[in-house]
Amino acid sequence: MRDAALVSFSCEPGCALCCRASPVTVLPHEVYILQRLAERLGAPVVFTPAYKVADVKSGLRVAISYLMHLDEEGKCPFLEGTRCMVHGLYKPLTCRSFPYLPKVIRYELDPTSREIRIDVKFVMSTLCPVVRRDLAPADVAKMSSIHIAVKYAPRETEVALKTLEKRYLYAKVLSELWKRGAVELDDEGKYPFYPVVNGFAFIRRFYPELTLEKLRD
Numbered sequence: 001m002r003d004a005a006l007v008s009f010s011c012e013p014g015c016a017l018c019c020r021a022s023p024v025t026v027l028p029h030e031v032y033i034l035q036r037l038a039e040r041l042g043a044p045v046v047f048t049p050a051y052k053v054a055d056v057k058s059g060l061r062v063a064i065s066y067l068m069h070l071d072e073e074g075k076c077p078f079l080e081g082t083r084c085m086v087h088g089l090y091k092p093l094t095c096r097s098f099p100y101l102p103k104v105i106r107y108e109l110d111p112t113s114r115e116i117r118i119d120v121k122f123v124m125s126t127l128c129p130v131v132r133r134d135l136a137p138a139d140v141a142k143m144s145s146i147h148i149a150v151k152y153a154p155r156e157t158e159v160a161l162k163t164l165e166k167r168y169l170y171a172k173v174l175s176e177l178w179k180r181g182a183v184e185l186d187d188e189g190k191y192p193f194y195p196v197v198n199g200f201a202f203i204r205r206f207y208p209e210l211t212l213e214k215l216r217d
């Protein structure tokens with residue numbers, strides 16, 4: 001175990017363990033970016049909506065996060081051997097922030113203030129062998145604080161913050177629409193028969209100037 005104050009995270013070349021671990025959480029606009037790349041590269045991607053909120057006004061459930069599933073071999077469809085096919089094209093934010101990622105994301109609809117609130121708790125994932133090698137369990141525990149984690153993994157925490165900002169952006173735009181009465185949000189569990197719409201496509205109905213290019217980075 002190395003001194004946590006002195007080491008900084010560096011991904012192990014050829015590891016790709018996190019590309020086989022679990023579905024990748026992606027944001028609504030990333031679905032479009034990755035779908036296009038998948039078509040170009042012939043990767044069999046499958047996305048399913050994760051968190052959704054119902055809009056009673058339009059009779060839709062708006063997906064504001066998605067899962068990109070592992071393929072039949074139990075790996076990310078963009079993984080070829082140990083090479084990420086979208087590296088340098090567009091790697092999902094979750095992948096770029098790994099091993100620093102949300103452990104819990106809690107969404108809450110407040111009908112009084114007409115706001116969607118998001119509470120995120122981060123974790124330095126011990127699935128990553130480099131984290132296990134570098135850090136003692138006590139140090140890992142401290143890294144739920146992004147201010148401490150940034151010293152060990154500055155690039156990854158920066159992307160984790162950027163991802164959080166984008167998550168907040170979806171919540172903020174929908175909250176603004178709710179406040180001005182353009183949408184009537186409610187718990188999606190009450191409306192299982194509503195069709196699901198991608199959150200990026202949905203908010204572009206109101207803000208067409210919000211393009212993929214603006215959200216992509």
Ligand code: SF4
Pocket residue numbers: 018019020024076077078079080083084085086087091092095
């Ligand atoms: S997109 Fe690339 S980095 Fe992310 S899980 Fe797939 S292969 Fe791994």
Ligand code: SF4
Pocket residue numbers: 010011012015016017018019098099127128129130
């Ligand atoms: S598990 Fe860790 S070392 Fe392995 S590819 Fe993922 S981030 Fe890199």
